[in-house]
Amino acid sequence: STAARSSLKIGLIPADGIGKEVIPAARTAIEALGSDIPKPEFIELLAGWETFTRYGVALPEETVKILRSDCDCALFGSVSSPSRKVIGYSSPIVALRKELDLYANIRPVVSVAPEAGQTPAVDLVVVRENTECLYVKQEEQIITENGKEARATRLITERASRRIGKMAFDLALERQRKHLTIIHKSNVLSVTDGLFRETVRKVHTFPDAEGKYDSVSVMEQLVDSAVYRLFREPEVFDVMVAPNLYGDILSDAAAALVGSLGLVPSVNAGDDFVMGEPVHGSAPDIAGKGIANPIASIRSAALMLRRLGYTKGADRLDTAVDQVIREGTTLTPDLNGKSSTTEVLDAVLKKL
Numbered sequence: 374s375t376a377a378r379s380s381l382k383i384g385l386i387p388a389d390g391i392g393k394e395v396i397p398a399a400r401t402a403i404e405a406l407g408s409d410i411p412k413p414e415f416i417e418l419l420a421g422w423e424t425f426t427r428y429g430v431a432l433p434e435e436t437v438k439i440l441r442s443d444c445d446c447a448l449f450g451s452v453s454s455p456s457r458k459v460i461g462y463s464s465p466i467v468a469l470r471k472e473l474d475l476y477a478n479i480r481p482v483v484s485v486a487p488e489a490g491q492t493p494a495v496d497l498v499v500v501r502e503n504t505e506c507l508y509v510k511q512e513e514q515i516i517t518e519n520g521k522e523a524r525a526t527r528l529i530t531e532r533a534s535r536r537i538g539k540m541a542f543d544l545a546l547e548r549q550r551k552h553l554t555i556i557h558k559s560n561v562l563s564v565t566d567g568l569f570r571e572t573v574r575k576v577h578t579f580p581d582a583e584g585k586y587d588s589v590s591v592m593e594q595l596v597d598s599a600v601y602r603l604f605r606e607p608e609v610f611d612v613m614v615a616p617n618l619y620g621d622i623l624s625d626a627a628a629a630l631v632g633s634l635g636l637v638p639s640v641n642a643g644d645d646f647v648m649g650e651p652v653h654g655s656a657p658d659i660a661g662k663g664i665a666n667p668i669a670s671i672r673s674a675a676l677m678l679r680r681l682g683y684t685k686g687a688d689r690l691d692t693a694v695d696q697v698i699r700e701g702t703t704l705t706p707d708l709n710g711k712s713s714t715t716e717v718l719d720a721v722l723k724k725l
């Protein structure tokens with residue numbers, strides 16, 4: 374509940390690369406919200422490739438323990454991953470999602486309309502299942518008489534599909550258009566994607582729902598044609614719900630529609646915890662130069678606050694960012710500007 378908190382404990386995990394530049398910027402933006410949120414307390418935590426090279430572990434137990442017991446929410450930066458397999462190293466973000474049961478990755482992709490109050494050309498949310506599909510990472514290779522053969526297991530369960538379905542319907546309910554598109558490929562994968570599609574559909578009429586979702590309209594689209602459509606007519610989409618891998622691809626594709634990865638936020642959400650995370654990676658090509666776009670992280674902070682019920686604080690962050698983008702005078706190089714991370718942050722703070 375939001376009423377009970379006298380302070381808001383936020384775990385900060387900048388991790389690697391530009392994460393170390395953009396997460397501090399998001400922190401400063403949160404601090405500028407004053408009394409619109411409970412007094413924020415930040416707890417800096419370790420994870421990532423650099424942590425691994427230093428301590429031999431990518432996700433220290435301490436980090437998970439503190440997130441679980443002391444934090445109300447968290448902001449994660451980005452991890453660099455080695456290009457080749459390194460023994461003992463596995464992605465801390467994948468592990469964190471599992472440890473904290475953050476079963477949904479929610480990625481809104483919204484363009485900024487030329488003037489305030491206008492309808493943006495793109496305004497959609499990708500809701501990606503975060504725990505199964507091909508990400509169970511059960512792969513094997515065998516040698517047959519015809520050469521090597523590799524296989525991967527793709528897991529789809531009713532439980533995971535139902536809870537991601539519920540989350541997607543709940544999100545659709547909060548939105549103006551209340552439109553949900555189920556993404557799948559059940560013409561080919563009739564058993565796995567068939568189960569996903571059918572289970573999400575059933576949420577609509579699930580006895581527990583008691584008519585709650587009646588106002589949501591549901592459509593389905595095969596993943597290949599959904600990508601095509603996303604580029605041709607993005608305005609048809611509102612909320613899209615997808616199994617893990619399709620969701621990953623769709624949300625990166627959708628990010629391309631709004632100009633830069635540096636703009637697109639996400640949250641990893643479960644029933645008890647929420648963690649904001651910019652969609653971009655550690656951007657080794659620009660890391661340390663002070664020119665990373667902090668907007669994706671500031672928007673991730675807004676999403677995190679919104680899910681916790683701090684609508685006013687979230688709205689203020691989003692509005693300030695929109696104003697800076699609309700003005701177009703203080704932008705980082707990814708948006709063809711000449712400004713630094715700090716200058717963009719300062720512009721956002723001024724609007725706040």
Ligand code: ATP
Nearest residue numbers: 452453634635653654655656657658659665666707
């Ligand atoms: P990783 O393996 O960590 O994902 P990557 O090389 O794939 O690293 P990304 O971080 O995914 O890099 O970024 C892809 C491209 O987008 C890079 O050229 C990067 O510089 C750019 N980019 C990503 N995020 C930002 C940002 N916040 N500001 C500016 N440019 C960005």
Ligand code: MG
Nearest residue numbers: 653654655656
């Ligand atoms: Mg990347």
